[in-house]
Amino acid sequence: MDPGDSQCRSLQRLLALKRHERPPPGYFDRLPGRIQCRLIEQPEPDALGWLGGLLAGFQLRPAALGLFAVLVSCTYLLGFSASRDLVRQSWQAQAMREHLPGPHELAGWQSYAVRRAPRNQPMPSTAPVFSAGYPDPFRAFAPGRLGGAIAPASYQPSIR
Amino acid sequence: MPALAPPSAEIPPAAPPVDDGELVRRAQAGDSEAFDALVRRHQERLYATIYHMTSNHEDADDLTQESFIKAFRALKSFKGDSSFFTWLYRIAVNKTINFLKQRKSRNPAGHLSLNDLDFNVEHDPDLVSLISERTPRREVNLAELQEKLNTAMQKLSEPHRLVVTLHDIQGLPHEEIAAIMGCNVGTVRSRLFYARQQLQAYLSDYLK
Numbered sequence: 001m002d003p004g005d006s007q008c009r010s011l012q013r014l015l016a017l018k019r020h021e022r023p024p025p026g027y028f029d030r031l032p033g034r035i036q037c038r039l040i041e042q043p044e045p046d047a048l049g050w051l052g053g054l055l056a057g058f059q060l061r062p063a064a065l066g067l068f069a070v071l072v073s074c075t076y077l078l079g080f081s082a083s084r085d086l087v088r089q090s091w092q093a094q095a096m097r098e099h100l101p102g103p104h105e106l107a108g109w110q111s112y113a114v115r116r117a118p119r120n121q122p123m124p125s126t127a128p129v130f131s132a133g134y135p136d137p138f139r140a141f142a143p144g145r146l147g148g149a150i151a152p153a154s155y156q157p158s159i160r
Numbered sequence: 161m162p163a164l165a166p167p168s169a170e171i172p173p174a175a176p177p178v179d180d181g182e183l184v185r186r187a188q189a190g191d192s193e194a195f196d197a198l199v200r201r202h203q204e205r206l207y208a209t210i211y212h213m214t215s216n217h218e219d220a221d222d223l224t225q226e227s228f229i230k231a232f233r234a235l236k237s238f239k240g241d242s243s244f245f246t247w248l249y250r251i252a253v254n255k256t257i258n259f260l261k262q263r264k265s266r267n268p269a270g271h272l273s274l275n276d277l278d279f280n281v282e283h284d285p286d287l288v289s290l291i292s293e294r295t296p297r298r299e300v301n302l303a304e305l306q307e308k309l310n311t312a313m314q315k316l317s318e319p320h321r322l323v324v325t326l327h328d329i330q331g332l333p334h335e336e337i338a339a340i341m342g343c344n345v346g347t348v349r350s351r352l353f354y355a356r357q358q359l360q361a362y363l364s365d366y367l368k
């Protein structure tokens with residue numbers, strides 16, 4: 001006989017000793033009544049609100065607790081990376097605003113552009129043209145009434 | 161005075177035992193007596209499993225009650241995918257393993273509070289022969305052997321102890337254990353093999 005097999009059989013016989021361990025006499029007669037008492041005394045998880053129900057559910061399904069923990073961690077990580085992107089975008093936007101040419105720089109560029117324009121070509125008119133006269137809302141601004149042509153604020157006739 | 165009718169000699173036939181499924185349906189409908197019947201039917205095996213896992217009567221008592229309370233509260237969610245027995249065992253096993261993890265962090269040495277051995281142990285032929293023939297220390301008494309055995313059991317990890325408890329002590333088949341533990345049969349077999357090897361090493365003095 002294999003000594004390992006023999007030892008295994010001896011172990012099983014030794015473990016049979018545990019089948020003879022008994023709780024105090026009358027224990028199983030009292031247990032159902034004690035369970036009923038505790039059922040009456042203890043509040044149901046529903047009474048503890050949704051959190052109590054959730055915790056009770058997790059106790060029944062430990063795997064669900066692990067899944068929930070993974071979900072929460074993923075949500076946290078996604079939120080963290082998304083917020084980092086947002087911060088980066090806002091920083092870029094701010095940096096771009098800071099490097100945009102200001103009004104003084106624009107004026108310099110505009111005068112340069114006007115100077116570079118060919119002299120023999122007429123400057124494009126910015127005055128509105130209405131072939132049949134000015135319509136009603138603009139009649140008050142018609143040339144002659146205000147004593148001059150309408151020009152946009154950026155128009156600089158002095159250069160011409 | 162009219163004569164009393166003689167008592168009927170016929171004993172009314174005993175009601176056929178109601179299966180778990182019927183009791184569960186009645187308990188789900190709010191019949192507390194049906195749940196009480198389920199408790200009476202499964203309390204001994206459930207208590208024994210928890211007791212063999214904890215080696216402590218007070219802990220086993222508390223965990224058995226909590227497991228039944230948990231089962232009662234969750235009874236509405238029981239769909240009958242597995243047997244009520246397996247479902248109930250799963251609740252008890254999860255509760256016990258959680259408890260043991262907490263106990264290990266709180267009190268690593270643990271505390272044995274062992275139940276008394278019943279009178280049948282003196283007449284168990286296997287144990288009598290084991291003690292008189294196999295054990296070199298013939299003076300060993302049963303109480304000492306019980307304590308050594310429980311100490312050795314407590315040295316096993318929870319999954320290994322559970323497999324030994326369910327298979328070698330309670331006699332459940334591998335398939336049932338796999339369903340309770342939520343693993344496959346191969347895992348149950350390998351855990352059982354490893355746990356037996358560990359126990360043989362711990363109890364080598366008593367197995368020669």
